[in-house]
Amino acid sequence: MMADAASRDEDVILAVRNLSIALPGKDGPALLVDDVSFDVRAHEVFGIVGESGSGKSLTMLAVLGLLPPPLRMVSGSVKLRGRELSGLSFEEMRSIRGKSMAIVFQDPMTTLNPVLRVGAQIGEAVQLHNPGMSKQDVRNRVIELLTLVGIPNPQQRYRQYPNEFSGGMRQRVVIAMAMANEPDLLIADEPTTALDVTIQAQVMRVLAEVRRRTGAAMVLITHDLGLVAETAERMAVMYGGRMMEQAPAHALFNDPAHPYTAGLIASLPRVDREVRELFSIPGFVPDSAHRPGGCVFHPRCGLANDRAICRERRPEVAATSPGRSVACHFNDETAPWRAAQERAMERPVEARAPSVADDSEPILRVVDLRKEFQIGFSLFGFGRKLPALRDVSFDLIKGRTLSVVGESGCGKSTLARVLLRLLEATGGDVFINGEPFMQMSGPLLRARRRNLQVVFQDPYSSLDPRMTIHEVVAEPLRIHGRYDAKRVDDLLAHVGMPPQTGRRRPSELSGGQRQRVAIARSLALNPDILILDEAVSALDVSIQAQIINLLKSLQAEFGLTYIFISHNLSVVRHISDDVIVMYLGHIVEHGPVRRVFETPAHPYTQALLSSIPHPQSGEESRRKRIILTGDLPNPLAPPTGCAFRTRCFRAAAECERHEPALTARTGADHLSACHFAGQTATARAPGDEG
Amino acid sequence: MLNLFLKRITQSVMTVLGVVTAAFFLVRLAGDPAVLNLSAEATAEDIERVRTALGLNRPLLVQYLDFMWRALHGDFGVSLRQNIPAMDLVVERIPATLELALTSFAVGIGLAFVLGVAMRMTPSRTLRQVIMWIALGRQAIPIFSFGLLMILIFSVWLRWLPSLGRGTWAHLVLPALTLGTYELALYLRLINASLASEQRQDYVRTAYAKGQGHIKVLLKHMLPNALLPLVTVAGINLGLLLGGTVVTETVFSWPGVGRLIVESVSQRDFPVIISGVFLISLMFVVINLIVDILYGFLDPRVRAA
């Protein structure tokens, strides 16, 4: 469809030329977006990929005329259907925003006004551009829109407030709002980043559906290469405010011309192959005030080889073939360089021998662990109980990595907190090295607790901003009376930070560096087990690969045992030996990572795995997708029988009556809780694409 | 929700009990009511007779328990000056006090609202500063002095408004302005701060992205959210406001509970003082309860919980 649309002018909906955005500052303005040009054509999906601070969202805010002050568009032109927008006044832009162009923002929890009814908020969008419309017509149109985005009971939902909607449903509302006037151009800014992977699949399908109905073109802004690969026809890669590369999506993934693009793709863990170590782009994303001169990417570029031209002269975006352009002085060297990298990485991985024989005592044994939260208060003194963990049992052998996956609300974070004894369990036992951990108290608990350390997702909030890095790492040592400055430097060195960093404060470090510090601190007391609670989830792709590699090498060096809690299945595939899949507080599947990923037994696991977007096989993986219907059921009133049956595409009458036990149904070490475990996902979900 | 409600009620009862107890003992510290209520020529026997009649010859603790026991049954004693049950005297004055307090409350919120929006919308830095300086200046003057100043300007010089008493709306203007503007600077700061933080919220960006204009975004989207903290703080400050009625009522001879208390203090009419204090503290806790509920009503997130 796109190949023959060789940019005839009337096809171009949006033309951006030499757009620059500046932040005024003490020492002159800093350019946050620098000389960016691209076209979006009718009906297509144009993807813009970049890490945080790349300027991808700012670019589109500038197009909408919504740059937050004091940011300003300092040069360039934006044309919508041939009409120049850059000189327009606020009032003139108002008639375009929400009518010809609309946007869907990232976080559906905050994009809706909490004190206004959902119907009124969508109605506002309708009314603004159809001032003559009667109240009744507006209402009908809103209900039509709610129906379009697949919200059940629109008549009733119309009158509700945003807090009565789940995240996925709110994002549908936001989409309905954006589609209110059938815009020519829909801008989706990280539309699914805040959502669980099964809900992401639903929302992407809604977006595809509304576009199919209205023929709107879409700009998809995201950091998720997989998502953009399977959604976009053409795409652009941004870095440090500059456009690095533009190409048709499949060409860009299979044959990237810019070394940054190549590096990004290589640093993604993939579900479909195993590598010993991820490729990682060295260094960190520069902040906007301290961008390097010459080529912005040169300090991190594997191709630059310290060549003067990369340091001194900014490469301009130049067309290499019809429809492709790239900004690199040496782009013809990218392909051979990339091939060399690939060869280095694709060394076959020998099956990992467990460091201790399998029959040895497990380092961690969890038996029937239960946790219930007391919710609310009733007159009779009995509140309702929310079961967050239901009879969770597993063993973990020393030196291995166990991942726990599942949607938010499945109990994976509660599990971490109960294991750390930040929360008291309601029932069950935990043994560490054979000792019952849950009954310990006083000095013994203090002494044993150091065996179990944790690294959380957000390194910002877990490091005290007033302490120096040295103090942060030294703190656990001091608490146990074992402070030793040399040991602190040593720990910092192990996570790849020079000892001088110790004098700095957390706020001076980048996200990746802070996470390194958090890891160093967690290692201070020589723990046996490290719980990594979404520890790499907040990091940019290029940094994430660095930290994953670091974790793997630390594990090999110290014989650490990891419990890796994550919603990112590709990372889980790469890092773990065993996987636990949880749903509504239950373990629904548990087994070696290869078995679970290659022959998932439980329908929920099958759906989860199928919802991972693959950069390399975009179209195809989308077609095989199982899209689960509905949201997570109310955990206060879980379904009878199998907890998953309300969303299961294979549910039978049996499932309502009997709760399936977690047993080895498909091989000795592969446990699953489904009456029909192991049947391949031939039964399609109702309403599946294809 | 119910849990929370029960807790609030218990707290409220404790507060009222505490205030009444404190009032009882403080009043006793002021001196012997019998002595204070008799003329200077009274003989020792006269005093003793009155003490016995009033039960003042018993130990203080017994008197206290006796008073509380009666109070629990709704008996707050009889006014020492006019032979009427003390509580009846106070209850008579409640409408006047409530009228003043609620009008002042509305004036405070209303002015904060209008001036806050004006400050947000005017491009003039000077105007913003002038408004803020006036509010700060108002806060620097105590209610008593400010009241006299208002009387001087509007009643004595301009002769626009009556200075004393209650009756018409015109009588209400000066007292309500005096009392209602006392916290204006705080409210203005608050509404400015919350509007500034609402401005950065994603839903504001969403509203602009629909094509909405500045004024509508401010009035329709930001204000309902920004009013939440204002109403809460103003509600908490209603206590202060009730306290302020005492002074305001005195300055403007407003026939409310506050003025009654002040008169009774000078007349040593202790049953009336305690009854007045009791009612004011009761109104205080009831109003706070209402504010809590109102807060829930304004915010659907609380309503759902």
Ligand code: SF4
């Ligand atoms: S111009 Fe030089 S530094 Fe920049 S990407 Fe190309 S090779 Fe790397």
Ligand code: SF4
């Ligand atoms: S037991 Fe039934 S409902 Fe549960 S997962 Fe298996 S097939 Fe689905």
